[in-house]
Amino acid sequence: MMTDLTDLTITEALSALKAKKFSATELAKAHIAQVEAGRHLNAYITETPEVALKQAAESDKRIAAGQMGKLEGIPLAIKDLYCTKGIQTTASSAILKGFVPTYESTVSQKLLDAGSVTLGKVSCDEFAMGSSNTTSAYGNVISPWKRNNGDNRDLVPGGSSGGSVAALAARMCMGATGTDTGGSIRQPAAFTGTVGIKPTYGRCSRWGIVAFASSLDQAGPFARTVEDCALMLEVMSGHDPKDSTSAPLPVPDFTKALTGDMKGLKVGIPKEYRLDGTPAEILKSWDDGIEWLKDAGAEIVDVSLPHTQYALPAYYIIAPAECSSNLARYDGVRYGPRVEGANLRDMYELTRAKGFGAEVKRRIMIGTYVLSAGYYDAYYIKAQKIRRLITNDFLEAYKKCDVLLTPATPSAAFAIGENEDDPVKMYLNDVFTVTVNLAGLPGMSVPCGLSADGLPLGLQIIGKPWDEATVLRTGHVIERAANFVAKPQAILKKAA
Amino acid sequence: MAELIKGETGAWEMVIGLEVHAQVIANSKLFSGASAVFGADPNSQVSLVDAAMPGMLPVLNEHCVEQAVRTGLGLNAAINKVSVFERKNYFYPDLPQGYQISQYLYPIVGKGFIEIDMPDGTSRTIGITRLHLEQDAGKSMHDQHPTKSYVDLNRSGCALMEIVSEPDLRSGDEVVAYLNKLRMILRYLGTCDGNMEEGSMRCDVNLSLRRPGSPFGTRTEVKNVNSVKAAQQAIEYEAQRQLEILESGGSIKQETRLWDPAKLETRSLRSKEDAHDYRYFPDPDLLPLKLTDELIERIRKTLPELPDQKKHRFMEQYGLTAYDAGVLIAEQNRAEYFETVAKSSDPKLAANWVQNELLGRLNKEGMSLDDSPVKAPALAGLLKLIADNTISGKIAKDVFAEMFTNGGDAAAIVEAKGLRQVTDTGAIEKVINEVIAENPDNVAAFKGGKDKLFGFFVGQVMKKSGGKANPDIVNELLKKKLS
Numbered sequence: 001m002m003t004d005l006t007d008l009t010i011t012e013a014l015s016a017l018k019a020k021k022f023s024a025t026e027l028a029k030a031h032i033a034q035v036e037a038g039r040h041l042n043a044y045i046t047e048t049p050e051v052a053l054k055q056a057a058e059s060d061k062r063i064a065a066g067q068m069g070k071l072e073g074i075p076l077a078i079k080d081l082y083c084t085k086g087i088q089t090t091a092s093s094a095i096l097k098g099f100v101p102t103y104e105s106t107v108s109q110k111l112l113d114a115g116s117v118t119l120g121k122v123s124c125d126e127f128a129m130g131s132s133n134t135t136s137a138y139g140n141v142i143s144p145w146k147r148n149n150g151d152n153r154d155l156v157p158g159g160s161s162g163g164s165v166a167a168l169a170a171r172m173c174m175g176a177t178g179t180d181t182g183g184s185i186r187q188p189a190a191f192t193g194t195v196g197i198k199p200t201y202g203r204c205s206r207w208g209i210v211a212f213a214s215s216l217d218q219a220g221p222f223a224r225t226v227e228d229c230a231l232m233l234e235v236m237s238g239h240d241p242k243d244s245t246s247a248p249l250p251v252p253d254f255t256k257a258l259t260g261d262m263k264g265l266k267v268g269i270p271k272e273y274r275l276d277g278t279p280a281e282i283l284k285s286w287d288d289g290i291e292w293l294k295d296a297g298a299e300i301v302d303v304s305l306p307h308t309q310y311a312l313p314a315y316y317i318i319a320p321a322e323c324s325s326n327l328a329r330y331d332g333v334r335y336g337p338r339v340e341g342a343n344l345r346d347m348y349e350l351t352r353a354k355g356f357g358a359e360v361k362r363r364i365m366i367g368t369y370v371l372s373a374g375y376y377d378a379y380y381i382k383a384q385k386i387r388r389l390i391t392n393d394f395l396e397a398y399k400k401c402d403v404l405l406t407p408a409t410p411s412a413a414f415a416i417g418e419n420e421d422d423p424v425k426m427y428l429n430d431v432f433t434v435t436v437n438l439a440g441l442p443g444m445s446v447p448c449g450l451s452a453d454g455l456p457l458g459l460q461i462i463g464k465p466w467d468e469a470t471v472l473r474t475g476h477v478i479e480r481a482a483n484f485v486a487k488p489q490a491i492l493k494k495a496a
Numbered sequence: 497m498a499e500l501i502k503g504e505t506g507a508w509e510m511v512i513g514l515e516v517h518a519q520v521i522a523n524s525k526l527f528s529g530a531s532a533v534f535g536a537d538p539n540s541q542v543s544l545v546d547a548a549m550p551g552m553l554p555v556l557n558e559h560c561v562e563q564a565v566r567t568g569l570g571l572n573a574a575i576n577k578v579s580v581f582e583r584k585n586y587f588y589p590d591l592p593q594g595y596q597i598s599q600y601l602y603p604i605v606g607k608g609f610i611e612i613d614m615p616d617g618t619s620r621t622i623g624i625t626r627l628h629l630e631q632d633a634g635k636s637m638h639d640q641h642p643t644k645s646y647v648d649l650n651r652s653g654c655a656l657m658e659i660v661s662e663p664d665l666r667s668g669d670e671v672v673a674y675l676n677k678l679r680m681i682l683r684y685l686g687t688c689d690g691n692m693e694e695g696s697m698r699c700d701v702n703l704s705l706r707r708p709g710s711p712f713g714t715r716t717e718v719k720n721v722n723s724v725k726a727a728q729q730a731i732e733y734e735a736q737r738q739l740e741i742l743e744s745g746g747s748i749k750q751e752t753r754l755w756d757p758a759k760l761e762t763r764s765l766r767s768k769e770d771a772h773d774y775r776y777f778p779d780p781d782l783l784p785l786k787l788t789d790e791l792i793e794r795i796r797k798t799l800p801e802l803p804d805q806k807k808h809r810f811m812e813q814y815g816l817t818a819y820d821a822g823v824l825i826a827e828q829n830r831a832e833y834f835e836t837v838a839k840s841s842d843p844k845l846a847a848n849w850v851q852n853e854l855l856g857r858l859n860k861e862g863m864s865l866d867d868s869p870v871k872a873p874a875l876a877g878l879l880k881l882i883a884d885n886t887i888s889g890k891i892a893k894d895v896f897a898e899m900f901t902n903g904g905d906a907a908a909i910v911e912a913k914g915l916r917q918v919t920d921t922g923a924i925e926k927v928i929n930e931v932i933a934e935n936p937d938n939v940a941a942f943k944g945g946k947d948k949l950f951g952f953f954v955g956q957v958m959k960k961s962g963g964k965a966n967p968d969i970v971n972e973l974l975k976k977k978l979s
Contacts (some may be wrong), residue, residue: 083551096550103544105551243553244782322780325583328594329548333647344645348587371585371775373728380777414630 006171010074010228013174017063017073024059024073027115028052031075035119035172038490041142043167045080046088047120055117062115069115070235077173079164081128082108082122082219083208083366087118090208092126092136095330095355097337100226105140105208106240107177107219115170119173120351122163126357127327128184128212132419133162134231135359137348140416143192144170144490148454151417155455156186158429159246164222165192165442175232176222181212181313183409183433185220186445190408190458193447193484195229195475198220201440202247205240213322214245216315226476228447229252233468249466257469258476262298265470268298268401272308272362273432275410282407285448289405289459292481293474303397303404307389308435314390316427316436317370323360324367362423391439398464403474406432408445408458432460442468446475447484456486499667500708501735502741508695511712512671513625513663516678518688519632519696520563526595526631526655527554534694538648544646546653548592553781556581560655563687564604564629565795567657570685570802571624575792579628581659581782584774585852589647590634598658600776603628603655604785608935610681611804612673613822622674622833623662627640632656657688663702663712668731675699675724678828680803684828701730701755704748705738713738714748718720718762730755734762806831814843823851829865829973830855836872839878853896868898878906891915919966923972926966928977930954942978953978 004025008016018090032049052075059073083089083101090096104112125135133141133156143157143166144224157166161178165188168176182393189196197220204219211217221232237251263477274283288479330349339354341347356364370379384422397404410431418427436443442465446459449493459478463471500507525532528545545552568575580602583595603809606628611619616920633651638645659678661855679690679697690697720938721727733755738748752771753762778784801809803825810821810831824834824847833854838846854875858868878895881887887910889896896975909917918924931953932939941951957970 042530083549089550091550097551101549101551103549206551207553210550211781213780242555244555246781259530321777325585325595325775325777328585329550329592331587331589333589334547334592335549344589368775373773373775376775376777456956 006034008174009221010174010231011225012430013074013490014068014072018068021064024056024063025053025119027375028056028119031081031119031173031402034170035167038144038167038172041166041170041172041231042139043122043135043141043163044077044120044169045090045092045123045138046164046331047121048118051087051398052117052119055112059115060118061433068230071111071175072115073114073117074174075117075119076111077119077164077167077176078108078120079161079177079179080446081124081125081179082177083109083210084121086119087121088209089121089140091128092124092138093330093355093360094137094353095336096139099335103208103451104123106187106242107209107400110238111177111232121315122176124163124184125160126360127323128179128181128217129189129211129323129359129363130159130211131183131426132156132414133159133166133188133418134416135159135357136422136495137357141166142416143413144488145192145413145455149402150417151453158191158413160184161188161196163255163378165189165196168192168194169301174223175228177219178222179209179212179217179219180433180437180443181216181218181319182437183430185222186408186433186443186458186460187429188202189306189445190220190447191413191456193456193486193488194222194224195226195444195446195479196220197229197233197444197468197471197475198436198442199233199237199468200247200442201437202245203237203442203468204464205238205246207240207242211326213319214326215322216319218437226472226479227255227258229444230258230472233472247466252469254469254472257473259473260296260476260480262293262296262474262477265298265403265474266301266394266401267293267298267474268303268397268407269301270397270404272304272305273406275431278407278410280479281411281451285457285459286405286407288482289448289478290485292478293405295395295481296477301401303400305390305393305397305435307393309384311390311435311438312427312431313348313381314386315430315438316366317379317386318427318438319445319477320363320367321327321371322367324364324371326384327356327360327364351418359423381438387438390435394435394439394441394462402464402467403470404462405474406460406462408432408460411455412451412453412455428441436462441465442471444475446478446482448478448482449484450486454486456484499669500746501692501705501739503739505743507708508572508739508742509708510666510731511663511704511706511715512665513702514661514665514671514674515700515702516661516675517698517815518567518682519691520560520629520655520657521687521689522557522560522563522655524557524559525653526557526560526629528652528653531880532654533678534650538646538650540647542648544650546592546649548594552857554597554779556785557655557784560629560793561604561787562791563574563655564627564657565787565792566685566799567659567682567800568605568608568627569792569796570681570687571608571610571627571629571659573624574606575787576602576604576606577787577789577792578602579604579785581629581779581785582776583778583779584773586644586772588633588636588654589645590636590649590650592634596628596631596633597782599628602784604787610674610677612670612677614669614673617818620664620670622664625660627657627659627661630656630658668728671701671727671731672724675727677803680826684800684802695722698722699727701727703731703734703738705735705742713742713902714752716748717752718755719752719765720757722757726755726757729760730762733760796913799884800828814838814847816843816847820847820851827865833865833872834870837879840876842883845879845882846876849875853893857900869901869903869958870878870896874899874905881906881910885917885919885966886910886914887917888967889964891917915964917966918961918964918971921969923971924961924965924969927957928959929969931960932977939978950974950978955962
């Protein structure tokens with residue numbers, strides 16, 4: 001019985017809690033046990049079972065009183081980029097080791113206010129910089145999935161939100177939060193057979209979330225179904241006067257958008273995403289998706305996003321530029337570990353040299369370089385111009401269609417250590433996802449099938465600004481048609 | 497016009513531009529809700545944003561924006577309807593974010609001008625290049641511990657206006673006049689208290705020398721100039737330093753220098769090569785600042801009468817000289833005081849009394865106008881007694897002294913002390929007769945042609961009457977008696 005509880009969707013659990021088939025405390029305990037059983041995956045940096053049990057007990061009181069919140073009693077994992085009051089928040093960096101915020105991020109507060117239960121803080125790439133969750137100062141996160149071709153190497157869960165998806169796929173939570181700056185929600189979702197949505201820039205408040213690249217960062221949810229994702233997003237969204245870039249718009253009822261059909265919708269297929277060298281199985285999954293949407297009543301149209309090839313270079317100028325400035329505050333003066341030096345400059349250098357990992361240092365240096373006098377126009381200004389062109393590409397395409405369908409990633413998950421030799425190869429993981437951040441659009445990854453060696457593949461749905469509803473509706477149709485029921489080996493092994 | 501420096505090889509002209517940092521009068525900081533009031537215990541007015549905690553975001557304080565617009569309008573400047581906050585990146589412990597949020601390419605206020613008044617009565621127009629909003633840094637304290645520095649973040653994030661002048665200033669006197677006028681305008685507007693000594697107005701001086709009529713020379717920037725006096729001293733020193741280099745055939749190094757108020761010298765802080773690369777870029781946490789015409793017009797409507805307008809009005813309406821008007825408008829409350837008095841008295845008499853008797857006495861006592869025991873209506877009452885010949889100007893000074901020391905109403909004091917002027921010709925004639933009888937020699941001398949002795953007789957009569965005799969009547973009667 002208890003193991004079954006961890007296999008439920010959020011929606012199923014909510015109705016069971018309401019029907020008092022089990023208590024929030026039982027649900028929390030089942031997940032706490034699963035978190036312990038899955039420690040070898042290294043998904044959590046900080047487990048908070050006491051917090052979870054206390055919150056679950058309060059949920060039970062509210063359930064008894066008939067005052068259920070939208071996520072009452074649902075155990076969640078929170079990406080360690082979200083500041084959580086009284087709970088260590090590290091951004092997976094040594095430079096924030098031991099940092100306990102006195103404040104709660106707006107988005108995680110909204111989740112708490114909806115009655116959710118916090119199982120702990122999950123790992124990610126350091127400061128969300130990475131596509132493999134191998135840059136965390138607290139060790140690699142291991143995917144619960146394995147290849148079925150005899151290759152027993154540990155695989156990456158994707159990144160940066162690797163801990164979120166590893167925990168979710170391994171049933172160590174029912175839903176998780178992520179952040180997405182260049183694909184950090186969609187790529188890990190695709191790698192682990194989970195659903196993840198990055199809403200429109202400005203839909204969720206960034207207040208209290210450790211910043212990587214402010215003009216690109218967005219919070220978003222992970223869950224095992226599109227419906228659960230819609231429910232979480234509804235709770236997480238909304239205007240926040242504390243974030244000047246958050247939009248003063250009402251939050252639609254996202255779950256109501258899931259109609260199950262595509263009638264009257266035009267789906268655009270951008271030809272530039274058909275890259276040379278894309279594996280046949282990725283292209284096939286894309287074609288499957290097109291067929292499914294057609295079957296559900298969609299009209300398929302070919303569209304062009306002509307500046308796509310410049311997106312990755314532009315992204316790897318803008319994101320590091322902002323990061324180089326955003327991370328200047330980690331100087332050992334006010335919080336975080338300090339390494340004393342002979343003088344002030346020495347202290348800064350020693351503290352930051354020790355506190356930041358190699359990938360973070362690389363990006364700070366790139367960012368510092370592209371903002372420097374004499375290089376600013378050639379790099380930063382040019383990248384901003386490309387960003388504008390990419391946004392225009394999308395707006396032009398949306399004159400012909402309502403939503404776009406593309407692969408989420410150029411490949412299935414890779415083994416830990418693969419791609420590590422060449423940063424550019426690693427950056428190519430984001431080739432289908434960064435455009436969406438540059439244009440500030442909503443994007444989602446939904447599982448659509450398995451690769452030849454048994455690993456999940458995902459399709460990406462990209463929407464018009466503020467039209468998460470259509471993205472979710474489209475994702476829901478794909479989810480139904482794909483009927484993705486595969487489970488990671490880590491779960492199967494345990495069940496067996 | 498410009499005063500030239502006479503060097504051994506010929507004349508040199510100073511070219512000076514100022515960057516003034518003015519603290520905005522506001523209850524809270526530029527991007528956080530923390531109090532911006534000064535003098536609190538260290539680190540007691542620091543929000544999570546001011547301390548740059550992870551995940552914190554700036555939210556623009558609209559009041560500070562309105563203050564900047566107000567100042568821009570007061571400086572006759574163009575208000576930019578779109579401006580952009582950028583990050584100026586550098587590391588220092590009193591700068592918690594590792595960058596200062598400032599404005600760079602697109603400031604909120606563009607070109608304007610102010611008129612400065614020179615001691616010789618002439619005026620000059622000085623161009624304003626721009627005004628932008630930015631965050632103040634915290635305060636590093638290096639004297640609290642033998643090996644460590646302490647940081648107080650109370651000031652961190654408070655709003656500053658940086659007001660940049662064109663290189664239009666040509667002498668230390670002009671700089672003094674500029675700073676005084678700028679401070680006066682800011683105080684009139686209520687956008688900065690202008691207290692340089694308390695650091696709420698700070699100034700960087702850009703100075704170069706050139707041969708008159710030649711292109712600008714290489715300049716140095718002198719920082720840490722914290723009073724009007726320091727500005728004058730720093731300019732004198734720096735001009736002399738540059739003069740010596742140039743006259744001996746050397747060239748000026750473009751650099752930032754620091755004014756040392758103890759040693760009265762400037763010294764090199766960093767050269768152009770060592771200048772920080774601040775890596776400015778638009779702050780992605782803040783949207784471009786857009787102002788509506790409605791807002792600008794609403795603020796324009798609330799502008800007070802500004803110093804120059806008031807000065808010209810005083811000259812026209814009250815017939816004052818430029819100098820007198822300039823003194824009276826220097827402070828808003830002074831101008832107000834004057835106008836209250838002038839309403840019911842002769843304006844020129846009012847101007848004289850406010851400047852000489854009132855301000856003179858206050859100055860002597862080290863008191864401010866607001867503390868004056870003699871309020872404007874009371875002074876007006878005194879001047880009325882002069883105008884209607886109840887007392888003479890001389891007696892009025894005694895009455896004023898009494899009012900200043902013990903308070904009270906002028907008319908009441910005059911009555912109580914019997915100071916009312918004697919206009920009874922019979923009484924005055926009696927005194928005159930006495931004086932003539934007592935001074936037969938002088939009477940003879942006067943009649944013999946020593947006209948100057950007339951004053952002697954007036955003095956004697958006034959003395960005998962205890963100063964109360966009406967001087968006009970004394971004159972008239974004396975002339976008759978002595979003829």
